[in-house]
């Protein structure tokens with residue numbers, strides 16, 4: 001299999017703290033890959049390094065064989081990587097539909113107006129894909145609602161739909177199950193598996209071990225910025241270094 005994403009000796013230092021410390025790994029095309037670790041392990045920082053929100057102190061990231069380190073976030077997104085955030089980033093005063101169209105417009109990479117003035121995709125195509133994504137996440141009936149009026153769980157799906165509207169090859173989900181109850185988490189697991197079955201490559205950071213263990217095919221475990229395990233869930237869950245990291249941490 002081909003590696004879609006290659007992370008090569010990636011390090012990020014904040015002051016004296018090595019938030020991500022010499023991490024090397026790769027994600028194969030079509031994989032459902034999980035990143036776990038105790039609080040403060042460096043998971044979000046690693047996601048930010050991959051998606052261009054934080055520059056690395058050293059090391060590099062390659063996406064589809066090309067170095068993307070140092071590229072602005074919109075260029076990385078345009079190459080086919082989109083993400084959600086730990087803290088929801090929907091636009092509360094826009095409708096559900098408009099929130100998703102913004103994501104679809106984002107994939108043009110050259111700014112929203114190019115769509116309106118004939119640059120590449122037409123407004124109609126964008127509108128069609130936005131509807132498709134609304135239906136996919138079960139929000140079609142909420143299209144005209146203000147995002148602020150959605151339930152928390154629905155806003156999470158809205159954020160995922162917006163990321164999907166950018167037609168990514170790699171979808172990065174940052175704690176999608178946070179704040180969800182057991183039934184919602186089980187539904188989310190089905191949804192994520194469905195995306196994988198459609199061929200999407202997915203990276204998941206998640207605290208809910210049940211979700212991670214049930215959906216991910218491979219897990220990388222971080223502790224104090226370092227990679228301490230990289231294997232299938234059945235092996236990782238019995239790894240003494242992983243057990244030690246969780247027992248010694250505050251998770």
Ligand SMILES: Nc1ncnc2c1ncn2[C@@H]1O[C@H](COP(=O)(O)OP(=O)(O)OP(=O)(O)O)[C@@H](O)[C@H]1O
Nearest residue numbers: 014017018019037038039040041042043044045046
């Ligand atoms: N911008 C920053 N400036 C300084 N320190 C930071 C910054 N971002 C993260 N850190 C520190 O880097 C370490 C790793 O943080 P990070 O948020 O990546 O961990 P995490 O594994 O995502 O944690 P959590 O599970 O709690 O979200 C923490 O000690 C954090 O305080």
